[in-house]
Amino acid sequence: MSQRNKGAALALILALTMVVINVVSGSARFFVEKNSLTVLNSWKMGAKHDAAIANFGLPIYGGFMIGSVVYAGQDAYGCDSFNKTFNSKSPYPTILLIDRGVCSFVLKIWNGKQSGVAAVLIVDNIVEPLITMDSPSQDEDPDFIDKINIPSALILRSFGDNLKKALERGEEVIVKIDWSESIPTPDERVEYELWANTNDKCGVHCDKQIDFIKSFKGTAQILEKGGYTLFRPHYISWFCPKELLLSKHCKTQCINQGRYCAPDPKQDFEDGYNGKDVVYENLRQLCVHRVAKEKNTSWVWWDYVMDFNIRCSMKEKKYSRECAETVVESLGLSLEKIKKCIGDPDADVENEVLKAEQAFQLGQENRGVVTIFPTMIINNAQYRGKLEKTAVLKAICSGFKERTEPSICLNADIETNECLEANGGCWQDKRSNVTACKDTYRGRVCECPVVNGVQYKGDGYTFCKPYGPARCSMNNGGCWSETREGLTFSACSNSETSGCRCPLGFHGDGLKCEDIDECKERLACQCDDCKCKNTWGGYECKCSKNSLYMKEQDTCIERRSGSRSRWLFTIVGLIAFAGISLAACIFYKYHLQSYMDSEIKYIMSQYIPLDSHNINEDSKQMTTLVVLNED
Known part of the structure; x- marks a missing residue:
């Protein structure tokens, strides 16, 4: 390409840009988000x-x-x-x-x-x-x-x-x-736009655009199918000054007699694709969205853009009307309706679709002018920042009123991982892997957590401590604890809702406890003939051979109380035996008397037949005589 052609191309691009700036300055202004x-x-x-x-x-x-x-x-x-x-x-x-x-x-x-x-x-x-x-x-x-x-x-x-x-x-x-008010929240549906370009040879910006569309496609379709969002694609275009309408540059970069233009992909008007091809495909993609929307399947636009980029790439010299129409038919869209929407690009008339695009581009009411691509607009506010799936989804989700967000805004798909680097500047207990850093689509917050039903309290930045009855189950409530030889002592008590206190036998601040040597500090086992031995968390005290140590009184007593108890047991046993014997004797006599009465009555009834009354009286007398004789 000659220097003259390059200069002409740059001059035309500058002229087109200046026309847009002049229109903008007269009818709209650039908004600062x-x-x-x-x-x-x-x-x-x-x-x-x-x-x-x-x-x-x-x-x-x-x-x-x-x-x-x-x-x-x-x-x-x-x-x-x-x-x-x-x-x-x-x-x-x-x-x-x-x-x-x-x-x-x-x-x-x-x-x-x-x-x-x-x-x-x-x-x-x-x-x-x-x-x-x-x-x-x-x-x-x-x-x-x-x-x-x-x-x-x-x-x-x-x-x-x-x-x-x-x-x-x-x-x-x-x-x-x-940033909570940076994206307006007018209602329960978020409206957003993507200002793009179909040229895939414009360098870094084009690569970023297609990478974003590829990664965001699935999320966008979920949001739109659920009715949570209303998406509109847009494409930037310029127009050619009247004095250049008949120039080769305008004819190769514009359609509809200079009304809608795009820069040449390579700034070479004699080789490869030109701006006119780009404007034409921009218009087709707008019509794809319009026709798909009539079928209530507006999300098909994302499929078309991805398929067109793969099958009809400008880099592979497949960027053509025939390739685009093949993609349209493969997605089940009406090719005739799309052709009707596109109209005649050579006619000296306004194109309804592109004319509306230029009006949107220049800004309306409180929305800014779109001057670069790719650009995202969410609820009429221009998105600022990296065009990346997670960041954009966070911005879209912030456009919903709080507690009206769809579930895709609340899952791990849009976590920013701010807590992975230096724990987000929040408190963390590395021993139990408990952290106050909470990563949400609305940003990282330092907030003391609830873990397994245990509430932590603190400022979230410098400290968090477990609070409540079950606090000892979480890293021992942050208190001291140690195990030796099968014995475990802790400074945390579930009977207390907060604080640490060293257990009996230890001293310290509860965060660190040390064993008390009761023997050395003469706190126990001070009686005569006592021998003290310190143990971890306690002590052992032994008395002389014939003495027993009483811990509560810290004294030794003789072991005679044990012999008295044995004598007392023996006496009680003898008394019990005597009582049982006497009862048995009385029972035996009573049983013998009953037996003899029955025998006497039987003998007398055989040998002395008397009336029953006399017999009964005589038998009683006879029984009495027999008993007396026995005694």
Whole structure:
């Protein structure tokens, strides 16, 4: 390609861009997406302040961060590595304050991340309204930009100066960076848009776009099939100035007589694909979504885009109308309806679909102008940050009102793993693997957990302790415990809801307990003829041969009480035997008397037949005589 052609191509691209900028300046303005920032420990600076969210990194959409501010220092612009780690004296994560100037925003924040901070605030160096810290252009995109995984924001010069003065006075500055209101929540459905391009040879940006669509496709379809979201694809286009309509450049980059244009993929108008091919495919993909939506299957757009990228790649020279129509038919969409939606690209008329796209691109009401791609807009707010599945899903989920989120927002699929690095700056008990770091789609929070029904209490940053009746089951309630020779002693008691106390026989603060030597400290076994031996957690005391040690009285007594007991037992036994014998004798006499009475009556009835009354009287007398004679 000649230098003349290159110059013409660049001139045309500049002309197209300038036309868009002029239209924008007359009818809309660029919106700066913001989060709020509050100084928690200063009533002078305690009001909410605005901060402009950077267009890269990972904002914590739907969540917040509390951190301690550290100033990088005068003339420390962060353009070179700090070669040190910034640590605040506070238990909170460190937020680094860097002055604007000298080098790019991206480089400053990268070097801040390398110094181990949790977030970076850039202080503006001039008095002006907030602007968005943008990522470098495609040609200047550094390799490390995708590795920036911390949030950052730009703050006003006046507010930054106040923060620096407080730090210079030796004051601790604790701030809360809050993204919870960055994405509006108007209703129970989230509406979002993806501004993209079908050109797959535009370098890093195109690669990032297709990688995102590939990874986010399944999640997007789940959200849309469930009716949780309303998705619309959009494509950026330009238009050609009237004075260039008949030029070769406009004819190769535009359709509908210069109304809708796209830059040449290679900026070479005589070789390969041109901008006109890109605009035409952009229009087709818009029509695919429109026709699929009429069938209530709008999520098929994601399938079409992925299949087209695989089967009809520009890099493989398969980027054609015929290939695209094959993909359309394979997905069961009406090819005739899509052709009707596309219309005649050579006609000197407005295209209904692309005209609407340009209106959306220029912004409406309180939404900003779309100037770069890929760009995501969620509930009319431009998404800032890395175009990555987890980060985007977090932002979409923050667009739901709290407690109305679909289940996909509450599962591990969108965990950010902020707790994996330095435990998120939260408290952790490594012995029992209990942590206060909780990773949710709304961001990391330091909150004392509930583990196996045991509630931990504390600030979540420096300490958490188990509380309640079952606390001893969790790492012994954080108290001392030790086992020796099969004996276990603990300073934790389930009868107490908190605190540690050394058990009997030990002394200490409950976190560490040591055995008391009762013998050495003369706390026991002080009686005459006593021999004391210290044991772990107790003691043993022995008396002389004929004595028994009484621990409660700490004294020895003679063993005579045992012989008395044996004599007493013997006497009681003899008395019991005598009583049993007497009872047996009385029983025997009574039984013998009854037997003799019956025998006498029988004899008298045989030999002396008398009337029954006389017989009974005589038998009683005879029995009495017999008994008396026996006695």
